[in-house]
Amino acid sequence: MKSRPARPARRPVRTAAALAAAVLLAAGATACRSSAPAPAGPAARPAAPGSTAAPASTGAQAAKTVQIGRSAWWGGLRFDVKSATWTPGQGGEYTVVLDTAVTNTFTATAIRSWPELALDLAGTPVDGDPGSAVPPVPGATDPLPITFRGHPDRGRPFAFDGASLVLGGAGTAQGVVPLGQGGRAAVSLKPVDLRPSGTSLTSGRLTLNLKSAQLRADFGDGNGITTLKPGQRAVLVVFDMKGAVGPAGMAVDGTALRLKLPGGQEVGPTAAPIEAIYPDRPLRQDQAAWFVFSGATDGDYTFSVTDAPSPAAAVELTASGLAGSGPLS
Structure with a gap:
């Protein structure tokens, strides 16, 4: 050539x-x-x-x-x-x-x-x-x-x-x-929309209202830093976040969020909001959390939020037809 x-x-x-x-x-x-x-x-x-x-x-x-x-x-x-x-x-x-x-x-x-x-x-x-x-x-x-x-x-x-x-x-x-x-x-590498069992999660002072959830095979986070490897998948959850807080407010980051895979493994986010919530600014819109992992399968993915020491709140995100977008391993 x-x-x-x-x-x-x-x-x-x-x-x-x-x-x-x-x-x-x-x-x-x-x-x-x-x-x-x-x-x-x-x-x-x-x-x-x-x-x-x-x-x-x-x-x-x-x-x-x-x-x-x-x-x-x-x-x-x-x-x-x-x-x-x-x-x-x-x-x-x-x-x-x-x-x-x-x-x-x-x-x-x-x-x-x-x-x-x-x-x-x-x-x-x-x-x-x-x-x-x-x-x-x-x-x-x-x-x-x-x-x-x-x-x-x-x-x-x-x-x-x-x-x-x-x-x-x-x-x-x-x-x-x-x-x-x-x-x-x-x-x-077509993204797969996930079907949520509910759209609102409240744990303690913190409420998340889900707007969309996807399982992606082409992209790993909102900054373009995480390029997925063959067989990997990323779950993207987009939500509005609201806090019922006192004068001191509260800080929210990825430690409050978890995703449990259909096989039982629990992973934390690879990218998540880092926000401070105050009484005069209680709402943060269009927040995105990304979870990157291997071994994706069809089934229920459990997305949860925890405002410790309150119990976690969770929704099921159901996925099907993942193999149609590319190899799973």
């Missing part, structure tokens, strides 16, 4: 500390169909059903487009991959351009940079180039063409079968979108 001009090193995703309560989620995954590589010769093979061959041609081979219709999540962004177009070049080089739409699923949190983008070709990665595009503003969706430039490996022509878009670097949870048959298995 010919070398390309060096691009600035990617910075890790950094988001604001206050993660908004609403996370816009929309699964847009449909099955994809692949087409075989265009044969060498004076005319290209017709596109496979469900795909559209581009009219332009270079040399003996014509550009080819296949429809994808799959989605994957990473770092709060949702990538909807619409189609992929392969275009041959000089000397055996080729270009693959993915037509994607990218949504910032946070409604009040900026995302500053892209994840690592690569095209996996039967185990060989080819770096992707998003050009000068920047991630969309909170709640917005922008078009994003991602360009990959490569060279046939050992004389083998490029094929959509066996090729996959990969979001995220090695050693992290990766979203995977196959472009054809074979290759890496699809991994959406």
Whole structure:
């Protein structure tokens, strides 16, 4: 592969500390169909059903487009991959351009940079180039063409079968979108909404009113510091917090919060509010607590708050279909 001009090193995703309560989620995954590589010769093979061959041609081979219709999540962004177009070049080089739409699923949190983008070709990665595009503003969706430039490996022509878009670097949870048959298995990293048994918890002076709860496979905290590893999950609970306090007020931090997993293990938050509550400022809105752990399963996750020495108050957060978003171990 010919070398390309060096691009600035990617910075890790950094988001604001206050993660908004609403996370816009929309699964847009449909099955994809692949087409075989265009044969060498004076005319290209017709596109496979469900795909559209581009009219332009270079040399003996014509550009080819296949429809994808799959989605994957990473770092709060949702990538909807619409189609992929392969275009041959000089000397055996080729270009693959993915037509994607990218949504910032946070409604009040900026995302500053892209994840690592690569095209996996039967185990060989080819770096992707998003050009000068920047991630969309909170709640917005922008078009994003991602360009990959490569060279046939050992004389083998490029094929959509066996090729996959990969979001995220090695050693992290990766979203995977196959472009054809074979290759890496699809991994959406789609967040899963949790069903709460109640919405209000009161322990002593402290009351939490739940606004949302999710189990995420793509992101580990509201500051973008915790990139999840393969098999890890993060439970995100967003709530309003109110204290019935005297003149001295009270301090609240992560020591008051716990999450018990379906298997009985109890974990504390990896990120949580640190707030002081006073009689004239008793309410703190849109607070976020994150719990990162391994060994997630379907079942009931128990979220609790304790204003010692008062007893804990708890709600059950029920999860199902976790394996659909990616490997659990």
